[in-house]
Amino acid sequence: MIDIEHITKRYGEEAVVDDVSMTVERGKVAVIVGTSGSGKTTLLRMVNRLVEPSEGRILIDGKDTHEIPGHLLRRQIGYAIQGHGLFPHRTVAENIATVPKLAGWEKRRIDDRVDELMTLFQLEPSQYRDRHPGELSGGQQQRVGVARALAAEPDVLLMDEPFGALDPIIRAKAQDDLLEIQRRFETTVLLVTHDMDEAMRLGDQIAVMAEGKIVQYADPATLLVKPASEFVDNLVGTADRPFRLLSLRKVGDIVEPGSSEGEPVQPATSLREAYANMLWQGRDTLPVVDDQGNALGRVRMDAISPWAARPA
Amino acid sequence: MIASPRHKVLPALDKLGVFIAIGLLATLGFAPLMVFRANRIVLGETVDIAQAMPPGPMVVLLASIGVAGVAALLKTSAMMRLIASLAAIAVLAWVVGVSASFLVEGADAVARASPASGFWLLFGIFALMATDALTRMDPKPSLRIGLVLLAGLALAAFLASGIWDDLSVMREYENRAGSFAREARRHLFLAFGSLFMAALAGIPLGILCHQVRAVRGPVLSVLNIMQTVPSIALFGLLIAPLSWLSTELPILRAIGVSGIGAAPAFIALFFYSLLPVVANTVTGLAGIPANVSEAATGMGMTERQRLFSVKLPLAFPVILTGIRIVLVQNIGLATIAALIGGGGFGVFVFQGVGQTAMDLVLLGALPTVTLAFAAAVIMDALVDIMRPSGVQKGSQ
């Protein structure tokens, strides 16, 4: 869906992004992780041509992004940034309607889309439509920011530290919401963050960037077990590694027949959470139930542990 | 340790109220309310409250002063204080007219009666009390505009009723009703016309300064230096080039441009107005949060769309603040136009100063002050209305 081919951005002599190539598949979430100054934001901004590359090209859906004017390109690509960048003089509904209006949708369609998105992001339209951004909480503002980015039904969504300004609890919720909505619309997402936990949580693929280059581009599990360099190794955190591995797997993967005492877990629960529950409850096994509470089987600590170990 | 017993002695007295009450008592005790003069130029003799009016109005006046004083002294609600002070001002306005009629009754036709220090002090104290009440109430912008309009109506009603007709400043007005209307129109034309032109030229210039960084420094320095040239000098310096232009270009002469008169005043006011408009446009545009402007580009807005639908609306309250500064400044500066034959209320002020006729000075100064004050309140309210709701508490 997004093909970045040998892209380079130079400011004067210095290459901020240096010959980077990567591909993001349709409907997937790719996360670019790096420290500040690694060139990750510049790379992202070259995709919607907020920054013009010095060399190389970027294809979206097989089409060179240089074939259409920048502002028209940007109307087809969702863009959400840290601190949301909402227009303070416009209401929530007007903010969300920005791109559809620019694209010349008819009013009826815009209104329907705004209501749909607001409902999806748990902002009751009748209550919030005519409020101004300044009257919303930080979490609500951020949701409006993402809703605005998705308003014109873009196939591609670019996000630059979208959850950076949120406190941890709201952030976790916002991340879950994003994944749910991304799956629903099958949007291709390219997201920039400096937070490895966020990358692990959201990314189907993670690109680790340092000094303008991509050090490793892989799925989270590979990144954990086969870090390409010491830099990546440090970034994923030696001590947390087993637990991060566990968080990539679900209880559903290893549920087995049988019954157990204790607080039940669900198939969608991560192994990390299930393991933590066992430790806390002082049990070796926990029952597994579905949404309705029907027993599905049980999960054993012995069955979890191997998933935390380094693969041979 | 020292403070607590004192609090017990003065249980519920308002701090400002104590000053107000002392001020009221001192004024009543020591300052004359009115001044009576045999004609408009001679020095007058002052008249105390007791001698200035019949007993009826005096009782009403003293009662209203008493009520307002008590309302100020005790910790009453802001609304209560506002009503008491405004009522006292209304009574004062009525009494001053009654008193003038009372004093000139039976006297020579050229005899004059006008308010003296006591009146102005009382007026000032009640105005302070009303300001305090309004500041505490923090009324909505629309309500503030409403109050100004209401005050305007009350003023018009007083003028129309004839209560003030025996006041010396109204006698002065009677003699010059025709020229007063003319100079008033001229004053408004100078103040608002030059502001309009300055906004027309200054906002685009400010946008240009914002977009093209290289232009900003030079333009702002030139405008800054222009502001340091004193107003009367700038007025004067435009006389020569304008009279030359009007002799050279008949078109200009046809539309009434000449070396003396309104044209140089208009142009000078225009130049003075430019800096605040341009500087505030630049400040307003520069003050837009970077991520808002970034988001606008990221949404796919063109440069023009970004300017007109995001940047200018967001900068508008700041630009309007610049226009407010200019308007109040222009209303004041337009008085100086009279020095170069440009007309306006300054005509009365400077004639009055020349003849040491205080009434004539007042005839020019009072409308100017009232106009400037009303413009300031209304413009401040408009600025508040234009500020998008929630911006102060939210993202800025």
Next chain:
Amino acid sequence: MGGSSGMTITTARLLRAVTLVVLLIFLFRPETFEPMLALLVANNAPAIYNQGSLLSLTISHLAIAIAATAAAALISVGFAILVTRDFGREFLPLSRSVANIGQTFPPVAVLALAVPIVGFGTKPTLIALFLYALLPIFENALTGLTGLAPTVREAARGVGMTGFQRLLRVELPLAFPVILTGIRLAFVISLGTATIGSTVAAPTLGEVIIAGLLSSNTAFVLQGGIIVAALAVLSYDGLTALERLTARRTGRVATAV
């Protein structure tokens, strides 16, 4: 980039120095400029102001502006200190409103209204300039005194300073550059407004300009106007430099207004 901005600074300094030198020559040897100014007058009218000394008018012009600004600074800063203490805090909003209202009074009106009370001459001018200087200084003093980082205030309390010590040793020194900005704004406004004082017979450079207006002598108007403008520009620059110096000493970045 660095080179060109360095250039601009030197050019600005050079311009300032030239302005000062030309101003001084003009004040002490006005006849030097006679040939230039003579081009502006017709019928052999005098080109250099001849009804008094430009130098002494300049001095009294400056003195009036300085006196009014100094008095306004004393009162405004005093008031700002009062309304930022605990016992005066409830007067803060009111004092702000009053200062704002005061600023809407046109200077000409204040001047003319003061004449019957204090007579012609310097006094009404002083009153008008004083009133006009109050608001900018008061506003800036408030900003300076209330804008201190809370941690600094806490630290001052924490080391056991009394309220008076905190004011004298911490708050005022830190607020000083901001107060100075207000004084600069007020003083520059005063220099310009003082010219109007000559309409009520104050001995300021306005006299030269008004004499020019009355006799249609553009040279007079020009020289009066230019001296005032030069004084304003030089004072603006001088006081800005002083602010930078004090701001650097207090570790605060001077706010450029």
